[in-house]
Amino acid sequence: MSLRFVLRVVVALVGLGAMAAPMRAATWFPLGPYGGDSRSIVADSHNPRHLYMGTATGWVFESVDGGGTWVRLAQIGKRNDLVIDHILTDPKNPQRLIVGAWIVDHPDGGLFISVDGGHSWYDQAEMHGASVRSLTRSPSDPNILVAGTLTGVYRSTDNGAHWKLISPQGSTEIHEIESVAIDPVDPQIIYAGTWHLPWKTTDGGKTWSSIKDGLIVDSDVFSIIVDPLRPSIVYLSACSGIYKSVDAGAHFKGGVSDNTKQGIPVTARRTRKLLQDPNHPETVYAGTTQGLYRTQDGAKSWQRLTADEVIVNDVYVDPKDSNRVMLATDRGGVLYSHDGGTSFEASNSGFSARQVDAFAADLHNPASMYVGVVNDKDFGGVFGSTDGGVRWQQVSGGLDGSDVFSLGMAGDGTLLAGTGHGVFRLQDGAWADSSDLIPPPAPVKPAKPVVRKPGTHAAVPARKPVAPAPPPMLRLDAVVYSIVGSESGIYAGSSEGVERSDDAGKTWAAVSTLQQPETHFIAVQSKMVLAAGLKRMSLSVDNGAAWDAVPLPKDLTQINAVAVDSLNNLWVGGREGVWYSTDYGLNWKIPENLFINEVSSIFYDAQSKRVLVTSSNSPYVFSATLPDYKINYWDTGWKLRFVRPVGDHLIGATLFDGMAVQPKMVVSPVSDMKTTAKK
Numbered sequence: 001m002s003l004r005f006v007l008r009v010v011v012a013l014v015g016l017g018a019m020a021a022p023m024r025a026a027t028w029f030p031l032g033p034y035g036g037d038s039r040s041i042v043a044d045s046h047n048p049r050h051l052y053m054g055t056a057t058g059w060v061f062e063s064v065d066g067g068g069t070w071v072r073l074a075q076i077g078k079r080n081d082l083v084i085d086h087i088l089t090d091p092k093n094p095q096r097l098i099v100g101a102w103i104v105d106h107p108d109g110g111l112f113i114s115v116d117g118g119h120s121w122y123d124q125a126e127m128h129g130a131s132v133r134s135l136t137r138s139p140s141d142p143n144i145l146v147a148g149t150l151t152g153v154y155r156s157t158d159n160g161a162h163w164k165l166i167s168p169q170g171s172t173e174i175h176e177i178e179s180v181a182i183d184p185v186d187p188q189i190i191y192a193g194t195w196h197l198p199w200k201t202t203d204g205g206k207t208w209s210s211i212k213d214g215l216i217v218d219s220d221v222f223s224i225i226v227d228p229l230r231p232s233i234v235y236l237s238a239c240s241g242i243y244k245s246v247d248a249g250a251h252f253k254g255g256v257s258d259n260t261k262q263g264i265p266v267t268a269r270r271t272r273k274l275l276q277d278p279n280h281p282e283t284v285y286a287g288t289t290q291g292l293y294r295t296q297d298g299a300k301s302w303q304r305l306t307a308d309e310v311i312v313n314d315v316y317v318d319p320k321d322s323n324r325v326m327l328a329t330d331r332g333g334v335l336y337s338h339d340g341g342t343s344f345e346a347s348n349s350g351f352s353a354r355q356v357d358a359f360a361a362d363l364h365n366p367a368s369m370y371v372g373v374v375n376d377k378d379f380g381g382v383f384g385s386t387d388g389g390v391r392w393q394q395v396s397g398g399l400d401g402s403d404v405f406s407l408g409m410a411g412d413g414t415l416l417a418g419t420g421h422g423v424f425r426l427q428d429g430a431w432a433d434s435s436d437l438i439p440p441p442a443p444v445k446p447a448k449p450v451v452r453k454p455g456t457h458a459a460v461p462a463r464k465p466v467a468p469a470p471p472p473m474l475r476l477d478a479v480v481y482s483i484v485g486s487e488s489g490i491y492a493g494s495s496e497g498v499e500r501s502d503d504a505g506k507t508w509a510a511v512s513t514l515q516q517p518e519t520h521f522i523a524v525q526s527k528m529v530l531a532a533g534l535k536r537m538s539l540s541v542d543n544g545a546a547w548d549a550v551p552l553p554k555d556l557t558q559i560n561a562v563a564v565d566s567l568n569n570l571w572v573g574g575r576e577g578v579w580y581s582t583d584y585g586l587n588w589k590i591p592e593n594l595f596i597n598e599v600s601s602i603f604y605d606a607q608s609k610r611v612l613v614t615s616s617n618s619p620y621v622f623s624a625t626l627p628d629y630k631i632n633y634w635d636t637g638w639k640l641r642f643v644r645p646v647g648d649h650l651i652g653a654t655l656f657d658g659m660a661v662q663p664k665m666v667v668s669p670v671s672d673m674k675t676t677a678k679k
Helices: 003-020
Strands: 029-032 038-044 047-055 059-063 071-075 083-089 097-103 106-114 132-137 145-149 153-156 177-182 190-194 198-201 221-226 234-238 241-245 253-255 271-276 284-288 291-295 312-318 321-329 333-337 355-361 369-374 382-385 404-409 415-419 422-427 430-433 436-438 480-486 489-494 497-501 507-510 521-525 528-532 537-540 559-564 570-574 577-581 599-605 610-615 620-625 630-635 640-646 649-654 659-661
Touching (some): 038 083, 038 333, 047 083, 047 321, 059 083, 083 132, 097 132, 145 177, 145 190, 153 190, 190 221, 190 234, 234 271, 241 271, 284 312, 291 312, 355 640, 355 649, 369 404, 404 489, 415 480, 415 489, 480 521, 489 521, 489 528, 521 559, 559 599, 570 599, 577 599, 610 640
Parallel strands (some): 038 312, 177 221, 221 271, 355 404, 436 507, 599 640
Antiparallel strands (some): 038 047, 059 071, 083 097, 132 145, 145 153, 177 190, 190 198, 221 234, 234 241, 241 253, 271 284, 284 291, 312 321, 321 333, 369 382, 415 422, 422 430, 480 489, 489 497, 521 528, 559 570, 599 610, 610 620, 640 649
């Protein structure tokens, strides 16, 4: 099967998905690898098979087949830093959605409303910039909503159109609201969990009382639920465990336990989500940072249902079928159970929230490629595709959850991965540590001079020099930012400098001729090797035997990317733009009509004789063809970390959403412009 045929199939399939649920305008289509951080799952109140999912990058996804497949619906505010932990559907109007969002390590966020089924959104003015950590709707009056923010508790009585602060203004106690719940019968009764203790109001926020009896002091309250049939029963989860009250919060019992059968163990204190089975009130699910737990006897005993490395952000149970349980998890995406939580499997088709940092193509098969991801631990590592990125398979055995910052292919086809702790080598489908660092040879002491006996001509034999024992093998325990193969060997840029391997990555030796303590970027062209840190750059024209410092462009403050093209021109990019030099860095020029900043990558495509440039704040990919430096560009619809050629197409790594593929090569509007650079 040809790569071109595969890509046509991908475009057709994605196009059909887009017809079912229109996406934002984009000319490049996402391909995975599927999975990543999923934050929340909620069902259309009119159709439990119609699901919405919130992410940690501002995206809302949609599924119309009960979570079997997902499509991108919209990116809230068109920004990638919004964490969407709460989505409310309207029981009266399925087209109306409300989302609460917050930003990690910043007191910002907002409340956003859609009236067209999630395709477009507007920022609710009174909640603009609010860090919305919790959001719920009253079961008895759907027009009443309550939101928890860093500054306090807000309420709306008109279905989210307007909001009012109902906790005391400037309160030193009722702030940083992580969880809220509304009594199922009386909407004036509201519970609010803060980063230190829970509170309750019975008059719609006019007065508040602390409900901490039985709780460990300074418990961070993550989730509160009220039994819909027996409102006097209240469950809450805190950093000190799971608690239950049978008197509407007047007293709580529970907490952590060293016995899993009696309670959530000490090691799983952070229970992010509690959910009561809508069909079995004694069954409560607890999504923790160390797996999913369940009680079937009203919190008398608990059972863990998943592996402890699963971090659960949200739990969904189909109200029509309690056997259908779904989890929104960190790194693992969506997990699906058809047997009430006894077993789970990934259900991420169409959903990708991966941060791809590395790429390597097979030297002999352009449809075969590998990508390396970061921040996904055991769910990440390396993914491989043999069909141009249509399907990906995790190839991470032996990496032990390491982030992969670089990938490179040795001349014999061996795949190498640069991690935060050295280099790994793929052998027989598994990764093995390949970070042996050959120490520099110890000097050999010269032989003692020949001496003669006094009064004779006979020489006394001198002792033969004794070669010292070889020094013990060291290990390259460093962050390996880049791995680049060449005709003369493989170079690795690391936090300790530049290393080179002459045996397909089995062993490494420090390039002692280069005194550059940290090297992030390596570019090789014939005998030229360009090595760069963030503030300095060095060039060798003899395969690393000797190096010269390369002066940077005067306006460049930090290096983000480098390349060397087939004309031996040097390329460098950073926040201020991109430059090239035809005289080994003595003089630098900006390519004519290449208007770009925040450069994220520069890559020389030898097959097409062009330099590819991407920016982390622009959806455009630029190319400068050789030898006339004519500028072409494509609107990808994505901000990209890098692009690489795959057959007659390009494939790129988005900032946080996996890989995206170019569906069709098109002529740029400026492709005929006279942009020949003067040398």
